[in-house]
Amino acid sequence: MHPLSKGARRGLLAGLLIATATGCGNQPERRPETGPAREYPAAIEIETLDGEATAARLAERPAPTTIVNLWATWCPPCVAELPDFERAGRLLAARGVDVLTLSMDVSLPSGEPVDADGVRRFLTDRQLVLPVWLYDGDLNDLADRLSWGGALPYTAILDQSGRVLAGHQGAMDLDGFLALHEEALTKKR
């Protein structure tokens, strides 16, 4: 055997051993797992969902990853980040990510309750186009399901079965949303 090729082989073997020893995460060449491009909603979409319906739909996602943002009309940092969330949502949808927001206006109201019409007017006034589930269920159930600490805003990345791959409590910008999705991809196998 040629010495050089023997050395190269040994190097390859060592590399394999390292890869094995460090688990299966040592694959820098691996392409992020995303799906075919998805259409971002053309208009505001609002549905009111109870806890059970929300749980069922969170457990079966239509894409390899879903980005979900928890917000409320009364939460200024939530509202401040929504334009960037929409921008991130459009970019991610093109990469096959499902985009979702959950409004807490019904389940965690503040002062005057805000219903679906209220949320629609609120988004229309701000020229925001978002898919919204108006969450009408138990907060603790949702918190457990989404590994949410209870503070708004909150953003999570889910896999196809609704498992939380990454989450962030507190406001973010465009780069933050995209980075959170990247972080989730590194955890997804």
Place this chain on the structure above:
Amino acid sequence: MRTSSLLIAAAALLIGAPTTWSQTASGKASSAQVQKPFEIGKPVDARIALPGLDGKTHRLADLRGKVVVIDFWSINCPVSQRYEDKLKKLVAKYPAKDVVFLAIASNRTEIDTAAEDPYHQIRKYVKKQGVTMNVLVDAGNVVADRFEAQTTPHVFILDQKLNLAYEGSVDNDQRGQLGDEAIDFVGDAIEALLAGKPVEHKKTRPFGCSIKRIKKTNG
């Protein structure tokens, strides 16, 4: 008012303990800097002290013998605001020699460091709402970090020996529609502690607005 800005500068020093950056750091900080989170049933750090709007320094160590209700609180968060009336009633219900209420303002956005009186927004709100809790200012969210407070409101109750007896939300009625069915976590905990009985609900999930923390340059 010169003294107010001095109080802000002093706030972190008054803690008299290493900073708590390690909580978000890689976990490799030197052991001297690592501070354990407070646990239910265990004492909190009695050295914790904060300046109040009343111009005095409030030290936990001085509150031994009383039930201490700590509410991480906000002048801007509607969820925190919605509980003002309820807390006002609780303050009125118990003599200050038995129960002390501390509203801690930790949001960086509510402290105006550029103003002559950095606490002017908080003072205005307290006056308008008629807040009767002792309002303390946690510049740099140092104390919020020690308690690992997440939301406003996020309540921590200490027993007469400064052991953490309860942490979580004010009640389980976030939607304000449970009426008599609601569980008054804070009120029940106070009653139990005053009676020397165990607290039934020791830990519940807080819900509300996230605490706006300062940006930390090193983890």
